[in-house]
Amino acid sequence: MSHAFLPADEQLAILLRGAAHVEKVDEFRQKLERSRTSGKPLRVKYGIDPTGFDVHLGHTVPLRKLRQFQELGHKAVLIIGTATAQVGDPSGRDSSRMGLTTEQIAKNAENYLIQIAKVVDVTVAEVRPNGDWFGKWGFSDMLKLLAKTTVQQILAREDFSNRFHSVPSVPIVLHECLYPLMQGWDSVEIQADVELGGTEQLFNLMVGRDLQRDAGQPPQICLTLPILRGTDGVKKMGKSIGNYIGVGEAAKEQFGKTMSIPDPLLREWFELLTDRPTADIDALLAGHLGDAKKALAAEIVTFYHGASVAEAMRAEWAKQFAQKGDPDQIDEVKIASSEFADGTIPAMKLIVAAGLCKSNGEARQKLKEGAFNYGPDRTQPADEKAVVPIENGTVIRLGRKILRVRIDGNNK
RNA sequence: GGGUAGAUGGCAGAGUGGUCAAUUGCACCAGACUGUAAAUCUGGCCUCUUCGGAGUUCGGGGGUUCGAAUCCCUCUCUACCCA
Numbered sequence: 001m002s003h004a005f006l007p008a009d010e011q012l013a014i015l016l017r018g019a020a021h022v023e024k025v026d027e028f029r030q031k032l033e034r035s036r037t038s039g040k041p042l043r044v045k046y047g048i049d050p051t052g053f054d055v056h057l058g059h060t061v062p063l064r065k066l067r068q069f070q071e072l073g074h075k076a077v078l079i080i081g082t083a084t085a086q087v088g089d090p091s092g093r094d095s096s097r098m099g100l101t102t103e104q105i106a107k108n109a110e111n112y113l114i115q116i117a118k119v120v121d122v123t124v125a126e127v128r129p130n131g132d133w134f135g136k137w138g139f140s141d142m143l144k145l146l147a148k149t150t151v152q153q154i155l156a157r158e159d160f161s162n163r164f165h166s167v168p169s170v171p172i173v174l175h176e177c178l179y180p181l182m183q184g185w186d187s188v189e190i191q192a193d194v195e196l197g198g199t200e201q202l203f204n205l206m207v208g209r210d211l212q213r214d215a216g217q218p219p220q221i222c223l224t225l226p227i228l229r230g231t232d233g234v235k236k237m238g239k240s241i242g243n244y245i246g247v248g249e250a251a252k253e254q255f256g257k258t259m260s261i262p263d264p265l266l267r268e269w270f271e272l273l274t275d276r277p278t279a280d281i282d283a284l285l286a287g288h289l290g291d292a293k294k295a296l297a298a299e300i301v302t303f304y305h306g307a308s309v310a311e312a313m314r315a316e317w318a319k320q321f322a323q324k325g326d327p328d329q330i331d332e333v334k335i336a337s338s339e340f341a342d343g344t345i346p347a348m349k350l351i352v353a354a355g356l357c358k359s360n361g362e363a364r365q366k367l368k369e370g371a372f373n374y375g376p377d378r379t380q381p382a383d384e385k386a387v388v389p390i391e392n393g394t395v396i397r398l399g400r401k402i403l404r405v406r407i408d409g410n411n412k
Numbered sequence: 413g414g415g416u417a418g419a420u421g422g423c424a425g426a427g428u429g430g431u432c433a434a435u436u437g438c439a440c441c442a443g444a445c446u447g448u449a450a451a452u453c454u455g456g457c458c459u460c461u462u463c464g465g466a467g468u469u470c471g472g473g474g475g476u477u478c479g480a481a482u483c484c485c486u487c488u489c490u491a492c493c494c495a
Contacts (some may be wrong), residue, residue: 010424037494058427118438232439233449233450245421256448257448259447259449260449261449262447262449262450263447263449264450265449266449288447289447289449289450290446290447291447292447293447293449293450317448320448321447321448324472351472357441359458359459359460360459360460360461361456361457361458361459361460361461362441362442364461365441365442365455365457366441366442366443366456367457368443368455368456369442369443369454369455370442370443371441371442372442372444381425398442399441399442399443399448400448
């Protein structure tokens, strides 16, 4: 790797771009200077709990920052929260989370690395599951850690105090109070110089500083980044709300979901998810917002799938929506041939069998509304009881969902 | 441990013996309009339906009643107050 570090102020300018808060800038500059003179890269920590399956664009905000550190020659240290995932991070939550089983955690952790690799160079990163140390802990070790803080300090934290003081108070399960301490202890274990996280992580990151100081280490720099809002434009992007775009998702999904975000979100997404200069963003947003959104969608797809795929997506987009055509790639759905009589099938039955609607009632309703059509001419059934001719390969559509029917002959 | 309040559809939250498949808001799904944006309007949002209805729902179980989300008993869970 490169040993020629840029001057501290130049690094600082790059690294502070887009940051929400830094604790503390002066210390940060000093650390950068010291690392430059000693030729020793900074150890930059970022932790992620393997609680679900998809790493999404929200995670990539700090991950992109981590990559910048890598590009500048510093050492990325990825903490996989195999131990903390069992506790559940109370950050930004208004209710407690449920712990996961160790099997799920192990499975998720593996999956996570693959996804993180799309943003960060994991081959040169240090990957540390925190179960490595917490797993060896005994009760007395835990007591020592617990003795380092007070109930008052924990309650000082906004998430907890809100839950504590809200009118019907929301339970704070005792083990949740442990989370910040554990995350902080990770910093001690790996001797972090810098820790990255979303703004809601500030408390946890600060605990790391305290614990490091207590352990005789120079305290880490806490660098927080803005929270990305999800495709709904309101809530924080998250796995549980379904307003996210996964880094592992297909280009088509990423492009389409980006196109469906509300306009006011555009600037935020450009700033947090692309490297575009501000002037560029201003120019784009001054123009037609539909075009700006296409540019954003293409840029996101380019990052994860490459420029050629992004171009293909743009072209496909134009074809599908501007010219009302079908996309090149259509998912197939198998329907048993036994459902058919003389190559026809009741439309309602077809819709449910294809999974376009959950129940007959819903399918009936959608038929009444004229939401369903099929074939190259987008034929609509005459009424909700109509029988439609379907061949192997016929395209059926309901709303924005498009499927190609594959008649499955192997059945009785 | 003692006391009080409460548990209703994805969420919030009405309803306190028949007119309740259950007001309303949000979320969600479609249609019109569009930029798969927003706003707006329309229809839908437990299951089945020959569109007349039918069936299964209001934390679990049992009971009272011609009839229960609503009353009684019991169990489970939650919050609050006191210890």
